[in-house]
Amino acid sequence: MSNNKRFVITRKMVIIAIIATVAIATPIAIGISVSRQNDIENIAEEKGEQPTFSTILPKDKSIDDLGGWSRISPTTSDPVFAYNDEIEGVSINISEQPLPKSFEGNADAQVTEITKGGAYKEITAGDTKVYVGTSSQGPQSVVFTKNDLLVLIKSKQKVSDTDWSKYIESLS
Numbered sequence: 001m002s003n004n005k006r007f008v009i010t011r012k013m014v015i016i017a018i019i020a021t022v023a024i025a026t027p028i029a030i031g032i033s034v035s036r037q038n039d040i041e042n043i044a045e046e047k048g049e050q051p052t053f054s055t056i057l058p059k060d061k062s063i064d065d066l067g068g069w070s071r072i073s074p075t076t077s078d079p080v081f082a083y084n085d086e087i088e089g090v091s092i093n094i095s096e097q098p099l100p101k102s103f104e105g106n107a108d109a110q111v112t113e114i115t116k117g118g119a120y121k122e123i124t125a126g127d128t129k130v131y132v133g134t135s136s137q138g139p140q141s142v143v144f145t146k147n148d149l150l151v152l153i154k155s156k157q158k159v160s161d162t163d164w165s166k167y168i169e170s171l172s
Helices: 011-042 107-115 161-170
Strands: 081-087 090-098 120-125 128-134 140-146 149-155
Touching: 081 161, 107 128, 107 140, 120 140, 120 161, 128 161, 140 161
Parallel strands: none
Antiparallel strands: 081 090, 090 149, 120 128, 128 140, 140 149
């Protein structure tokens, strides 16, 4: 007499596993994003180095008003430059880089793809699709493309969708 019980995976078990995976992966992805922000702030500036590509800044502000550019990517990698600003008193860090080659001709789909799996909400800023991820602790990550740039913005605290939209629309 053998007791051969078969383990059967039901649809309900698969759905529960997917929900559990998303529930675990989302905070981890946001945590990594916040950690990257901290790394950006701790990287020493490459003094005097300026972007060799066209950049965007808020209207009526110069890069000098914003404290200057900081190269945040290693010199052995494609250039990524950042500056600091604020929205309604909330400190933000904006990083810009030319669109990666893999994004050319399909930037919206690529940004959508990289935000999948995270807790990102889509908003619009004029004609720009913007993806806003919010950590349970408050910091936010914002991803979008504009003027052939991939732009990532990190905030120290939650910023309203309206304020994000106004700020991003002001970038030119």
